[in-house]
Amino acid sequence: MSGVQGERVSLDLLKQKMADFAKERNWDQFHSPRNLLLALVGEVGELSEIFQWKGEVPKGLPDWEDEEKIHLGEELSDVLLYLIRLSDMCGIDLDKAVLRKIELNAIKYPVSSSKKQSNTSTIIANINNDTASG
Numbered sequence: 169m170s171g172v173q174g175e176r177v178s179l180d181l182l183k184q185k186m187a188d189f190a191k192e193r194n195w196d197q198f199h200s201p202r203n204l205l206l207a208l209v210g211e212v213g214e215l216s217e218i219f220q221w222k223g224e225v226p227k228g229l230p231d232w233e234d235e236e237k238i239h240l241g242e243e244l245s246d247v248l249l250y251l252i253r254l255s256d257m258c259g260i261d262l263d264k265a266v267l268r269k270i271e272l273n274a275i276k277y278p279v280s281s282s283k284k285q286s287n288t289s290t291i292i293a294n295i296n297n298d299t300a301s302g
């Protein structure tokens with residue numbers, strides 16, 4: 169993935185950018201794990217506000233204005249940046265942790281059982297639709 173300046177975006181690059189950003193401003197003192205967690209939760213709140221009262225929205229957000237999508241990108245970025253910084257300040261290697269977690273998820277939710285479950289969900293949805301339409 170490459171960013172606006174053609175730079176390849178990676179967790180490591182973002183971690184380094186956040187470290188430089190804090191250092192240049194002498195903000196390392198404020199970037200404690202607890203402060204960062206609260207900042208992260210605050211940004212998740214701002215992200216939620218964008219969807220608040222809109223009801224369900226179709227994937228790809230086809231009806232949204234460009235401006236709204238830009239705003240959404242900003243809030244998603246704030247969440248990501250604080251998450252990366254929080255991991256760094258907790259001494260967590262997020263590259264390793266996230267790949268391990270994906271493996272754990274695959275073990276917990278094997279493909280075979282999830283297919284069975286989604287078939288069941290389709291059958292139940294069809295029964296509900298039939299009942300609703302009389």
Ligand SMILES: Nc1ccn([C@H]2C[C@H](O)[C@@H](COP(=O)(O)OP(=O)(O)OP(=O)(O)O)O2)c(=O)n1
Nearest residue numbers: 186189190195198211214243245246247249250
């Ligand atoms: N002490 C701080 C303050 C900000 N930031 C960085 C990380 C976030 O990406 C962004 C958050 O900035 P704001 O708190 O100004 O939040 P918003 O950009 O969402 O602005 P607003 O809340 O006015 O919409 O800046 C940071 O690293 N450390």
